[in-house]
Amino acid sequence: MKPELKIFKIGGGIIDSEADLLEFVRLFSEVSGPKILVHGGGKGASEMMANLGIAPRMINGRRITDAATLEIVTMFYAGKTNKQLVAALQSRDVNALGLSGADGNVIQATKRPVRDVDYGFVGDLSEASVNSTLIHQFLEMGLTPVFCAINHDGHGQLLNTNADTIAASVAKALSAKYAVALHFCFEKRGVLTDVTDDKSVIAKINLADYAELKESGIIADGMLPKLENAFDALQFGVDKVIIEHALYINEVLKTTLCLN
Amino acid sequence: MKPELKIFKIGGGIIDSEADLLEFVRLFSEVSGPKILVHGGGKGASEMMANLGIAPRMINGRRITDAATLEIVTMFYAGKTNKQLVAALQSRDVNALGLSGADGNVIQATKRPVRDVDYGFVGDLSEASVNSTLIHQFLEMGLTPVFCAINHDGHGQLLNTNADTIAASVAKALSAKYAVALHFCFEKRGVLTDVTDDKSVIAKINLADYAELKESGIIADGMLPKLENAFDALQFGVDKVIIEHALYINEVLKTTLCLN
Numbered sequence: 170m171k172p173e174l175k176i177f178k179i180g181g182g183i184i185d186s187e188a189d190l191l192e193f194v195r196l197f198s199e200v201s202g203p204k205i206l207v208h209g210g211g212k213g214a215s216e217m218m219a220n221l222g223i224a225p226r227m228i229n230g231r232r233i234t235d236a237a238t239l240e241i242v243t244m245f246y247a248g249k250t251n252k253q254l255v256a257a258l259q260s261r262d263v264n265a266l267g268l269s270g271a272d273g274n275v276i277q278a279t280k281r282p283v284r285d286v287d288y289g290f291v292g293d294l295s296e297a298s299v300n301s302t303l304i305h306q307f308l309e310m311g312l313t314p315v316f317c318a319i320n321h322d323g324h325g326q327l328l329n330t331n332a333d334t335i336a337a338s339v340a341k342a343l344s345a346k347y348a349v350a351l352h353f354c355f356e357k358r359g360v361l362t363d364v365t366d367d368k369s370v371i372a373k374i375n376l377a378d379y380a381e382l383k384e385s386g387i388i389a390d391g392m393l394p395k396l397e398n399a400f401d402a403l404q405f406g407v408d409k410v411i412i413e414h415a416l417y418i419n420e421v422l423k424t425t426l427c428l429n
Numbered sequence: 430m431k432p433e434l435k436i437f438k439i440g441g442g443i444i445d446s447e448a449d450l451l452e453f454v455r456l457f458s459e460v461s462g463p464k465i466l467v468h469g470g471g472k473g474a475s476e477m478m479a480n481l482g483i484a485p486r487m488i489n490g491r492r493i494t495d496a497a498t499l500e501i502v503t504m505f506y507a508g509k510t511n512k513q514l515v516a517a518l519q520s521r522d523v524n525a526l527g528l529s530g531a532d533g534n535v536i537q538a539t540k541r542p543v544r545d546v547d548y549g550f551v552g553d554l555s556e557a558s559v560n561s562t563l564i565h566q567f568l569e570m571g572l573t574p575v576f577c578a579i580n581h582d583g584h585g586q587l588l589n590t591n592a593d594t595i596a597a598s599v600a601k602a603l604s605a606k607y608a609v610a611l612h613f614c615f616e617k618r619g620v621l622t623d624v625t626d627d628k629s630v631i632a633k634i635n636l637a638d639y640a641e642l643k644e645s646g647i648i649a650d651g652m653l654p655k656l657e658n659a660f661d662a663l664q665f666g667v668d669k670v671i672i673e674h675a676l677y678i679n680e681v682l683k684t685t686l687c688l689n
Contacts, residue, residue: 272526273572
C-alpha cells in the first residue's frame with residue numbers, strides 16, 4: 170500500500186488576514202504524516218502595484234502578467250508570503266522548505282503560447298513539469314515543501330502559474346508513489362447547495378453527481394474550474410480531493426470528491 | 430582528506446547590474462565541485478522604499494531594520510534577487526536551491542539585543558546557528574544552495590543578517606566536513622596596496638601581514654570588517670579565504686588570506 174500524502178492549497182482569502190493565516194498554520198502543523206503546502210497570493214501584490222503607480226493590465230477580464238507585474242508577484246509570493254509562512258511553520262515545529270519551481274528545478278513550466286491573447290509571463294504545466302523524485306526526497310528528509318505560484322522555464326525566465334494548477338500538478342505527479350489527498354482550502358466549508366447557507370455542504374460528489382450538479386446550475390461560476398481541476402486530478406491518480414474551509418480543516422464538515 | 434567546498438559571496442554592486450549578474454552566473458556555473466552562493470541585496474530595496482514613500486531610518490549612520498524595511502528587504506532578497514539568481518543558475522545547469530534561513534531551519538538567528546541602539550529586525554548568528562547537516566545533505570543531492578540574507582528566529586520572526594556574516598558562518602559550520610574555500614567577491618581584484626590601481630593586488634596576506642597592513646593604514650575603511658570576518662573564519666577552521674572581483678573569479682589575480 171502506498172503511504173499517504175496530504176497536499177493543502179490555500180488562497181488569497183486566508184493570506185490577506187495575518188490572524189487567519191497563523192490559525193491555518195496552527196491547524197496545518199497538527200496534520201500528521203508527510204504533507205505539502207501550496208499557496209496563492211493575496212491582495213498585497215495588487216496593492217503594492219497601485220501604490221507604485223503600476224496599472225494592472227487586463228484583457229477580456231484576465232490579468233496580463235507583464236514584466237513589472239511578474240517582478241512584484243515574485244517579490245510577494247516567493248519573498249514575503251512564502252518566507253512568512255515558512256517562518257510561522259518553523260515556529261510550530263513543521264520543518265518547512267519554501268520553494269519556487271526554479272528551486273531544485275522542482276517545477277518547470279512553459280510560457281503560455283500567444284494565440285488570441287498574450288498573457289505575458291504565465292507558466293503552463295504539463296505532465297513532465299513536476300520533479301517528483303526531488304519532492305519525494307525532501308519528504309523523506311522530513312521536510313514539508315511550501316510552494317509559491319512562481320515557476321521557471323529552465324532558460325532563466327520566471328513565470329507565474331495558477332496555484333490551484335500547481336497543487337493539482339504536484340498531486341498528480343506524486344500519486345505514483347503516494348496515496349494523495351488533495352485539499353483545496355477556501356472561505357467556504359465545501360461545495361454548497363445554497364451559497365448563502367454554510368451548512369448546506371455536499372459531503373460527497375462523484376463524477377455522476379458532478380454532471381448533475383453542473384446541469385442543474387447548483388455548481389457554477391468560480392467553483393467550476395476548481396472542480397474541473399479536482400476531477401482531472403482524480404482521473405490522473407490522485408486518491409481523493411477535499412474542498413474545505415482553511416480554518417476548519419480539522420472538522421468533519423467538508424466536501425470529498427471521488428470518481429465513483 | 431576532506432572534500433573541497435567553495436562558497437562564494439556576492440554583494441550589491443554585482444546584483445544591481447543584470448548584465449554583470451548574468452556574467453557572474455556564467456562564471457559560477459563553470460566552478461567545479463560542490464559549491465554554495467550567498468548573496469546580499471542591491472539598491473532595489475532602497476529604491477522601492479523611496480518610491481513607496483518609506484524613509485530609511487538611520488541611527489549613527491547605520492540603517493535600522495524596522496517592520497516596513499524588513500518586509501521590503503524580504504521581498505527583494507528572498508523573492509526577486511534569490512529567484513532570479515536561481516532561475517539564471519538553472520539555465521546554466523546549476524541545480525540551485527534558493528534558501529532563507531527559515532527554509533529547512535537551515536540558519537536560525539537571534540534578534541540583536543537592544544543596548545544603546547535598537548537595530549530592529551536584525552539577526553545575529555552564533556556557532557549553533559547553521560544546520561550544517563542539512564546543507565551537507567543538499568550538497569550530496571547535487572544541489573547548490575543559494576542563500577539570501579534573510580533568516581528567522583525559530584519563533585516565526587524573520588530577521589535580516591549581513592550577507593558577509595552568513596557566508597562566514599556557513600563556511601565555518603561546514604569546515605568540519607569540508608576543506609572550505611570562502612570567496613568574498615566584490616568590485617575590486619582583491620586587497621589593493623593602492624585603491625586607484627587595480628593591478629596593485631596583494632596576492633597573499635597572512636595574520637602577521639594583516640597586522641602590518643592595518644598598522645600602516647594600507648588596509649582601512651570598509652576592507653577592515655571584511656578582513657576581520659575573513660580571519661575569524663580562518664581561525665574557526667575555514668581552509669582559505671579569497672578576496673576577488675566577481676567578474677574575474679576564473680583569473681589568477683586575487684588575494685588569498687591564510688593564517689600563516
